[in-house]
Amino acid sequence: MTAGPPAASRVGESVVVALDVGGTGMKCALVRPDGTVVHAERHPTGADRGPDAVVDTILDVAEGLADRARADGLTPRALGVAVPGVIDEAAGVAVWSANLGFRDVPLRKLATERLGLPTALGHDVRAGGLAEARLGAGHDTRHVLFVAVGTGIAAAHVVDGSAAVGAHGAAGEIGHILVRPHGPRCGCGRVGCLEAVASAAAIGRRYAELSGLPGSTAADVVERAVAGEELAREVWSSAVEALADGLATGQALFDVQTMVLGGGLVRAGRHLFDPLRTALRERMTFHREPRLVAATLGDEAGCLGAALLALDSLEPR
Numbered sequence: 001m002t003a004g005p006p007a008a009s010r011v012g013e014s015v016v017v018a019l020d021v022g023g024t025g026m027k028c029a030l031v032r033p034d035g036t037v038v039h040a041e042r043h044p045t046g047a048d049r050g051p052d053a054v055v056d057t058i059l060d061v062a063e064g065l066a067d068r069a070r071a072d073g074l075t076p077r078a079l080g081v082a083v084p085g086v087i088d089e090a091a092g093v094a095v096w097s098a099n100l101g102f103r104d105v106p107l108r109k110l111a112t113e114r115l116g117l118p119t120a121l122g123h124d125v126r127a128g129g130l131a132e133a134r135l136g137a138g139h140d141t142r143h144v145l146f147v148a149v150g151t152g153i154a155a156a157h158v159v160d161g162s163a164a165v166g167a168h169g170a171a172g173e174i175g176h177i178l179v180r181p182h183g184p185r186c187g188c189g190r191v192g193c194l195e196a197v198a199s200a201a202a203i204g205r206r207y208a209e210l211s212g213l214p215g216s217t218a219a220d221v222v223e224r225a226v227a228g229e230e231l232a233r234e235v236w237s238s239a240v241e242a243l244a245d246g247l248a249t250g251q252a253l254f255d256v257q258t259m260v261l262g263g264g265l266v267r268a269g270r271h272l273f274d275p276l277r278t279a280l281r282e283r284m285t286f287h288r289e290p291r292l293v294a295a296t297l298g299d300e301a302g303c304l305g306a307a308l309l310a311l312d313s314l315e316p317r
């Protein structure tokens with residue numbers, strides 16, 4: 001993240017406190033209204049300690065950042081927190097999060113009580129998508145689909161800088177559209193979901209199964225495919241085909257200008273994007289082909305998105 005100007009020139013400046021809480025770590029920052037970062041820090045989530053301890057850590061870290069802002073002469077105006085799972089953004093409740101053990105945690109109320117700041121609660125991928133659409137790879141287009149391909153696959157549909165939340169806080173679960181009716185079983189319980197075929201985790205698992213090499217990762221598969229190994233090429237290309245099926249469904253539903261791909265799989269670079277663009281193009285009939293680009297904010301997107309949610313809570317768009 002970029003460092004801010006020297007402390008003396010920022011006295012009295014408004015900032016928001018932003019936290020992106022993941023299963024293993026939290027990315028945290030003080031962010032100006034223009035989206036630039038004044039200060040950033042990271043903390044372990046410690047999810048193995050149970051949900052109550054995680055909530056305490058979130059509140060402690062947020063309070064510490066607000067105190068730090070004040071000590072530096074800044075004015076913290078609001079707090080934004082992004083968490084994974086099913087999030088009721090309107091009610092400010094983390095309805096369900098497997099990674100954090102959350103079940104109906106009224107995080108917005110708890111944070112407002114502790115910090116005395118207006119608080120926005122958001123979903124991690126939607127927050128990341130919001131940041132990519134407004135500050136990152138999609139900043140020059142109005143209709144953006146952000147798709148994070150990592151351990152799982154999830155998306156955020158952003159129009160004019162706002163991400164669709166859905167009626168139950170579960171919009172964007174593109175990882176659970178059916179692409180292979182006779183494919184592997186998904187973590188959600190159904191067979192053949194996109195995530196069960198094309199996530200980084202699924203690619204590594206599939207290759208490990210077929211090659212007998214336990215612990216293989218998607219990065220290993222790409223490396224071996226590029227080196228010309230036949231099995232790795234097959235596993236990689238069937239994952240890319242499935243991903244293209246998923247993105248084509250996304251385009252049929254949302255008709256976006258830009259699809260921004262984030263998450264660990266994007267590290268494959270042109271080995272992902274070249275075949276994926278071709279496969280997506282083959283699937284377009286009357287739909288317009290979207291521009292397919294890599295995310296530019298990296299793993300800071302969720303934290304920046306949490307900051308945008310906090311800013312939007314002060315001045316709704």
Ligand SMILES: [Zn+2]
Nearest residue numbers: 176186188193
């Ligand atoms: Zn599923």
